[in-house]
Every structure is written in structure tokens, then in C-alpha cells.
Amino acid sequence: MTHGHPLTLTPKLAPSLPNLTSRAEFESFREEAERQWSSYSTPDAWVVTVGLDSSSIGKGAGDVLARVREQLAGTDAVVRQASGNGANWMEPWVEIKRPGQPPIVYANIEPSDVPDLLADRLGHRAIGVIGDAPYGDIPPLQELPFFKLQKRILLRNVGVIDPESIEDAIARGAYSGYMKVLFDLSQDEVIEEVTRANLRGRGGAGFPAGIKWASGKRARARPKYVVCNSHEGEPNVYKDRRIHEGDPHRLLEGILIACVAVGADIGYNYIGGEYPLAIQRFRKAAADAERLGLIGKNVLGSGKDVGLRIRAGGGAYICGEGSALMYSIMGVRGQPRTKPPRSVEEGLWKRPTVANNSETLANIPDIVNNGGDWYASMGTGKSTGTKLVTVMGPVKRMGLVEVEMGTPFRRVIEDIWGGMKDGHTFKGVQTGGISAGPLLEQHLDVPLDFDSMAEYGGMLGSGGFVVYDDTTCAVDYARYMMAFNRYESCSKCVPCRLGNPAIIEIIDRIRLGRGSEADLALIERTSKHIIELSLCGLGQVAPMPLLGMMQKHHEEFLEHVRDGVCRCGTCPIESRVTAVAAD
Amino acid sequence: MSHPSSQTIDLDVVREMMSHITYADHQEGQELILFALQEINEHFGWVSLEAAEIVADHLGTTVNRVYALLTFYADFRTAPRGDNFMLVCHGMSCYVAGSMRLVQSLRDRHGVSDGETTADGALTIQVVDGCLGICDRAPLVKLNQEFHGELTVETLNDLIGRLRLATSSGGAR
Numbered sequence: 088m089t090h091g092h093p094l095t096l097t098p099k100l101a102p103s104l105p106n107l108t109s110r111a112e113f114e115s116f117r118e119e120a121e122r123q124w125s126s127y128s129t130p131d132a133w134v135v136t137v138g139l140d141s142s143s144i145g146k147g148a149g150d151v152l153a154r155v156r157e158q159l160a161g162t163d164a165v166v167r168q169a170s171g172n173g174a175n176w177m178e179p180w181v182e183i184k185r186p187g188q189p190p191i192v193y194a195n196i197e198p199s200d201v202p203d204l205l206a207d208r209l210g211h212r213a214i215g216v217i218g219d220a221p222y223g224d225i226p227p228l229q230e231l232p233f234f235k236l237q238k239r240i241l242l243r244n245v246g247v248i249d250p251e252s253i254e255d256a257i258a259r260g261a262y263s264g265y266m267k268v269l270f271d272l273s274q275d276e277v278i279e280e281v282t283r284a285n286l287r288g289r290g291g292a293g294f295p296a297g298i299k300w301a302s303g304k305r306a307r308a309r310p311k312y313v314v315c316n317s318h319e320g321e322p323n324v325y326k327d328r329r330i331h332e333g334d335p336h337r338l339l340e341g342i343l344i345a346c347v348a349v350g351a352d353i354g355y356n357y358i359g360g361e362y363p364l365a366i367q368r369f370r371k372a373a374a375d376a377e378r379l380g381l382i383g384k385n386v387l388g389s390g391k392d393v394g395l396r397i398r399a400g401g402g403a404y405i406c407g408e409g410s411a412l413m414y415s416i417m418g419v420r421g422q423p424r425t426k427p428p429r430s431v432e433e434g435l436w437k438r439p440t441v442a443n444n445s446e447t448l449a450n451i452p453d454i455v456n457n458g459g460d461w462y463a464s465m466g467t468g469k470s471t472g473t474k475l476v477t478v479m480g481p482v483k484r485m486g487l488v489e490v491e492m493g494t495p496f497r498r499v500i501e502d503i504w505g506g507m508k509d510g511h512t513f514k515g516v517q518t519g520g521i522s523a524g525p526l527l528e529q530h531l532d533v534p535l536d537f538d539s540m541a542e543y544g545g546m547l548g549s550g551g552f553v554v555y556d557d558t559t560c561a562v563d564y565a566r567y568m569m570a571f572n573r574y575e576s577c578s579k580c581v582p583c584r585l586g587n588p589a590i591i592e593i594i595d596r597i598r599l600g601r602g603s604e605a606d607l608a609l610i611e612r613t614s615k616h617i618i619e620l621s622l623c624g625l626g627q628v629a630p631m632p633l634l635g636m637m638q639k640h641h642e643e644f645l646e647h648v649r650d651g652v653c654r655c656g657t658c659p660i661e662s663r664v665t666a667v668a669a670d
Numbered sequence: 671m672s673h674p675s676s677q678t679i680d681l682d683v684v685r686e687m688m689s690h691i692t693y694a695d696h697q698e699g700q701e702l703i704l705f706a707l708q709e710i711n712e713h714f715g716w717v718s719l720e721a722a723e724i725v726a727d728h729l730g731t732t733v734n735r736v737y738a739l740l741t742f743y744a745d746f747r748t749a750p751r752g753d754n755f756m757l758v759c760h761g762m763s764c765y766v767a768g769s770m771r772l773v774q775s776l777r778d779r780h781g782v783s784d785g786e787t788t789a790d791g792a793l794t795i796q797v798v799d800g801c802l803g804i805c806d807r808a809p810l811v812k813l814n815q816e817f818h819g820e821l822t823v824e825t826l827n828d829l830i831g832r833l834r835l836a837t838s839s840g841g842a843r
């Protein structure tokens with residue numbers, strides 16, 4: 088099976104990995120990996136860990152790691168990398184376990200801080216210890232507000248294991264669910280657990296995975312495929328990327344389990360091409376898993392064959408749409424098609440294809456291990472489990488977190504993200520990526536789940552939220568989102584191709600101060616056409632952010648069209664200004 | 671992007687790259703067109719017609735088909751880049767932090783819009799709508815391999831000014 092190719096993104100193969108041929112061999116490999124893992128936490132262990140992901144590397148974490156390596160060369164210290172842990176605000180961070188001490192995490196370490204850090208002169212930068220008990224006056228990391236409200240299941244290993252070490256992952260439980268699926272459970276039993284979990288798709292639409300898997304399994308045509316959608320092209324989401332960067336084996340295990348459960352011959356992972364580190368780490372994970380014998384023919388003697396292919400996108404947002412994604416894999420332009428047939432009937436290469444979002448699939452190993460009922464016990468009745476959420480904008484602690492479904496939005500923004508940065512005033516929070524409208528202060532008590540936000544015109548979507556302050560003009564922001572959709576439209580169908588630019592023309596008129604109240608009605612009419620007549624999900628929701636902004640910030644739109652005033656001073660209102668100048 | 675400023679594409683290197691791309695059947699060959707183009711684009715910074723022809727031959731397809739992909743996917747370029755390459759993040763964090771002003775300033779002061787190269791060939795920019803992943807440093811650009819965050823119009827202009835100096839004294843062109 089192909090993993091891609093030995094050119095630019097070559098994974099560093101671990102030549103020491105054995106080829107395992109039975110479950111018993113896997114178990115002894117796991118025991119060895121666990122021994123190695125627990126050696127990091129013996130009382131006199133000396134271990135220095137640096138969190139490296141695409142966010143922290145951009146802030147110099149790679150240089151920090153290099154400095155640590157250089158300084159500790161020739162000592163007994165183990166120097167290792169983990170991924171970032173989602174807390175962007177503490178990057179680059181270093182975790183040091185000195186002999187006789189628990190691991191202590193230091194935040195915002197620059198390369199030049201490393202000598203002082205290692206000489207234990209930066210005690211004031213320690214922000215938390217790993218474990219339940221404080222150490223001196225350093226509190227447990229998990230007691231910090233950013234971590235305390237989280238329920239880290241998907242993120243359990245993120246920032247903990249070295250994402251490029253299959254041994255670390257296996258020591259922490261990776262592939263134990265896959266073993267059950269290969270040897271203990273029938274396909275139907277696996278699907279039954281996923282159904283009981285009531286796991287709903289995390290790619291935006293919230294469709295129950297169990298139902299999709301059951302139809303996938305029922306489909307009779309061969310071969311069958313599983314496609315993991317890791318495209319994530321929305322302008323405000325990076326959760327799937329972080330799973331790839333932080334715990335790629337969890338996702339790979341989810342894909343492999345899906346393949347066995349629905350009887351697919353090959354699983355594909357289609358990763359957004361803008362995320363080189365995600366691609367690189369996932370490739371490495373897959374290459375290692377294949378070398379160990381977890382991918383291929385007759386896996387561990389189970390009689391089951393599972394293949395895997397990794398494909399990277401080319402920077403077209405529309406390729407995140409299921410059918411477009413499959414065309415893209417097939418080497419043509421990624422443009423959606425009408426449905427039916429649904430992809431479980433006719434998908435990739437016209438064969439039955441089960442497509443799920445990465446976060447959906449990353450939930451699978453725990454569901455198999457702990458049972459669907461365990462999963463369904465978290466969250467709310469209709470939205471079970473946890474959700475990865477990112478909040479952007481002028482908040483105090485930006486980052487990626489995992490919360491139980493149903494957590495009140497306000498707690499997430501105020502407690503986890505620490506509320507607004509000093510000097511910034513909350514105006515609203517855009518929800519559902521670019522597919523829904525914003526929520527205002529008075530809506531923030533809504534629980535984070537699939538359905539509750541709809542009442543206020545918001546949407547959980549893929550869990551990307553953008554807080555904006557009173558310097559952001561609602562009209563201009565709406566235009567930004569419309570422009571995104573116009574640019575990313577694949578141009579296949581007329582309402583989307585021509586309707587979105589038409590709306591932008593109207594907004595631009597308003598931004599120039601030449602709009603009238605009739606324009607607002609015209610926007611609504613045109614939007615209705617786009618929403619009702621477009622072929623795919625992009626067009627069908629493209630005007631939603633604009634309509635939401637118009638509804639929530641109606642006054643501001645009126646000010647633009649009636650008074651020729653942009654209260655934020657963002658819009659290039661010219662007619663009135665020149666009119667005034669001419670007076 | 672090992673050679674962001676390759677003006678010409680060494681077709682022998684392309685052939686060598688293709689020789690590593692093997693496929694079992696027609697179907698897999700089709701699946702690898704995008705990948706092959708990504709490798710070339712990554713290596714040289716762009717894909718020429720001649721390179722596209724080699725890809726088409728190697729993977730058993732037509733050059734029209736290959737060009738259809740090159741012109742659809744935003745990551746590809748069909749003309750050489752300038753000496754430096756800058757991704758301007760225009761994701762939502764960067765937008766709410768003012769990336770629009772950066773994009774406008776690039777256009778007004780340096781005469782470049784998305785996908786264009788400055789007249790002196792020093793800089794090609796690409797505006798990305800997706801997030802570059804370092805939102806807490808918004809607004810941000812990635813210049814060649816380095817990120818520069820918390821930018822204002824002034825600091826961005828300084829950055830470009832320094833770049834021009836470095837490029838002209840380095841005698842790259």
C-alpha cells in the first residue's frame with residue numbers, strides 16, 4: 088500500500104521497528120513500550136520535553152529544543168519532543184522533570200532562556216506541575232483555568248507523547264481498540280457501539296456516524312473505501328491539524344477501525360496541503376504502523392486486509408465538501424456533484440465510500456475501548472461526547488481546547504480563554520465558521536452543542552469561533568466572509584457563482600456610503616436565491632454570516648445606509664465625506 | 671520551497687522526481703497527478719508547461735487534464751516566483767486583528783495583489799484565507815520560512831524594505 092513518496096515529505100523511518108505477525112507479538116511490543124514510557128517518570132529520571140507543533144515552531148520552539156539538546160549533550164538527561172498542548176498562550180513551553188521532582192512546565196521560553204532554565208534559575212516562569220499535587224507554590228497544570236474546564240479525551244496524549252514515536256503512542260493505549268476490532272468484535276458489534284455512542288459527525292453537519300457506517304457496511308459493491316476528511320480549509324479552524332500534529336496514531340487507528348467495521352479495502356486520509364507538519368507526522372505514523380504490521384495484508388494474522396493512502400489537498404476550500412474531496416482524490420478538479428447517489432452508495436471511484444471528519448474518527452478508538460454507553464454518558468442527550476473548540480480574536484488565552492458537549496459558551500470564553508484582552512470590548516462572536524451568524528453578549532449562556540445555538544442564528548459547525556471587538560465593523564466583517572465564499576466558490580452553478588459577487592457589489596456600495604435601505608432588502612432577496620438554488624453546501628449557506636450580521640448588528644447597517652457613518656471608521660465611506668467637503 | 675526563486679525548471683530533475691512516483695494501476699496513477707504537481711511546485715516554486723507534460727506522460731494522462739488541476743488549485747503557480755515568497759495570512763483571527771490593512775498596503779504601496787510579484791521581482795505574495803495556525807500572533811505573514819507576527823502596516827513595510835536591501839546587496843538578480 089502506498090503512503091506517498093520519498094521526496095520532500097519523507098518520514099524518518101524507524102529501522103528498529105519489528106514486523107509483528109500476531110496479537111501476542113503486539114502485546115509484548117506494547118509491554119516493552121510501556122516499560123520505556125514509565126522509565127520517564129521514575130523518581131530519579133531527568134527528562135526535558137519541548138512542545139513542538141506548527142504554532143510553537145513559529146515562535147521558536149524548534150530552536151529551544153536544539154539549545155536544550157546542545158546544553159545537555161553528554162549528560163544522563165533524556166531530551167524529547169512532544170506536540171503543543173493546545174495552549175498557544177504558553178508557547179514555547181518546556182517541561183522539566185528533574186531527579187526527585189515532578190515534571191514542571193515553564194511557559195514562554197525563548198532560546199536564550201535555555202541556559203538559565205536548565206540551571207533552575209527561572210523558577211518564576213514555572214506555571215504548573217504535571218500531576219494532582221502542587222509542588223511548593225506551583226499549582227498542578229490541570230488546575231489552571233485553561234485546563235480545568237476541559238475534558239481531554241481526544242487530546243489526552245496531545246502535548247504528552249512524542250507524536251513521531253509509535254512506541255509512545257502504543258504505551259499510552261494506541262491500537263488497543265484496533266486489536267479488539269481485529270480479533271474480538273464482529274463488524275456489526277463495532278458499528279453497534281458507534282451507534283450507541285450517538286457519535287455525530289464533527290465536520291459540520293452532525294450526521295450520526297453509526298448510521299453512515301451501517302449503510303456503508305450494507306453496500307454490496309466492491310471495493311469499498313473509507314475517506315477521512317482532514318481538509319479543514321475554513322478560515323478559523325485548526326483542530327484537525329492539531330490531532331495530526333499531536334496524536335496521529337489516534338486518528339490512524341480510527342481510520343483503520345472504520346475500514347474493518349464497514350469492510351473497506353482502503354482508507355484514505357485527505358489532508359489540507361497547507362499543513363506540512365500535519366502531513367509529515369501523519370505520514371511518519373502510517374509508515375511506522377505499516378512497518379509494525381498494523382497495515383497491510385492479513386494484519387497480525389487476523390485474516391483482515393487494510394490499506395491506507397494519504398493524499399494532500401491543493402488549497403481549494405471546496406475540496407472539504409465530501410463529493411468534491413473525492414473528485415480531488417481521483418485527480419480531477421474538486422467540484423461537488425448533486426446527490427443522490429450518496430457517497431455510501433457511489434463515492435470514490437464510484438464505489439461505496441464512508442466519509443468522516445478527522446475528529447469524528449479520532450473519537451472511535453475510545454468508543455471501541457470503553458463502549459458506546461460510556462461515550463453517550465458525556466454531553467447532552469442529542470450531542471454526546473466532547474468537542475474540540477478553537478476561539479480566535481482578542482481573548483486572553485488563545486488556543487485549542489476540548490470541552491464536554493453542553494458546556495455553557497460563556498464559561499468557555501470567560502474562564503478558559505480568560506475573557507477579552509485588556510483594552511478590548513466584546514462585541515460578538517462569529518459561530519459556525521463561515522456558515523452561520525454571530526452571537527451577542529446576551530446569547531452566551533447557550534450550551535455548546537449541535538442544536539442549541541440554532542435558536543439564536545448560531546451554529547456549532549466545526550467548532551471554530553471568532554470573537555470580535557468594537558473595532559470590527561459588522562458590515563466590513565460580513566463582506567470579508569462573503570468575499571471568502573465568493574473566492575472559494577467552485578463556479579459550477581450559477582446562483583453561487585453570480586449571486587455571491589452580486590451581493591458583494593451591494594455591500595461595497597454600502598461600504599462606500601452609497602447604499603440605501605432598499606439595498607438591505609435586496610440583499611435578503613438575493614440571499615434567498617443563493618440559499619435555495621445552489622448545488623452544494625457552500626452556496627447554500629454562503630449568505631448566512633451576512634444575514635446574521637445584518638440581524639444582530641442591524642443598527643450598524645442602518646447607520647451605513649442612512650447616515651453614511653461607519654462607527655469603526657473601517658469602511659471607505661466617501662460620498663458623504665466628499666459631499667461634506669464640497670459644501 | 672527549497673528554491674523559491676527558480677526561474678527555470680530543470681526537466682531532468684523533474685524526470686528524476688517522477689521516477690520515484692510509481693503506481694500499481696491506472697486508478698492509482700490518476701490519484702497521483704495532484705501529488706506529482708505538488709512535489710514540483712514545492713521544489714521549484716512553480717510548474718511549467720514542459721514539467722506538466724512530463725507529469726502527464728508519466729501518469730498516463732493528458733496535459734489538458736494536468737493544466738485543469740494547475741489552474742483550479744490555489745497552491746499552484748504556473749509562472750516563476752520572485753526572489754522571496756510571502757504568505758499573507760487572511761484567516762479570521764488575522765482579519766479581526768487587521769490583516770485587511772496589510773493586504774491594502776501591499777497593493778497600494780508595493781503594487782502587489784494576491785498571486786503577484788513586485789515589478790523588481792523581489793517579492794511574490796500569496797494571500798491565504800485559511801489560518802496559518804499561529805493566531806495568537808495575528809496578524810501574521812510567513813516570509814520564506816519565517817513567521818512574522820503582530821504586524822502593523824509600518825512593521826510590514828520595514829520588513830519588505832529590509833528584504834529589498836538584502837536581496838539587492840546579495841546580488842540575487
Ligand SMILES: Cc1cc2nc3c(=O)[nH]c(=O)nc-3n(C[C@H](O)[C@H](O)[C@H](O)COP(=O)(O)O)c2cc1C
Pocket residue numbers: 287288289290291292293294316317318319320321404405406407408409410442443444445447448623624625
Ligand atoms: C464547502 C464545504 C466545505 C467543507 N469542508 C469540510 C472540511 O474541511 N472538513 C470536514 O470534515 N468536512 C467538511 N465539510 C463537510 C463534509 O461535506 C462532510 O459532511 C463531512 O466531512 C462528513 O463527515 P462527518 O459526518 O464526520 O462530519 C464541508 C462541507 C462543505 C459544503
Ligand code: SF4
Pocket residue numbers: 405422423575576577578579580581583584621622623624625626627
Ligand atoms: S454552490 Fe458554489 S461551490 Fe457549490 S457547486 Fe455551486 S458553485 Fe460550486
Ligand code: FES
Pocket residue numbers: 322759760761762763764765800801802803804805806808809810
Ligand atoms: S488566522 Fe492568521 S494565523 Fe490563524
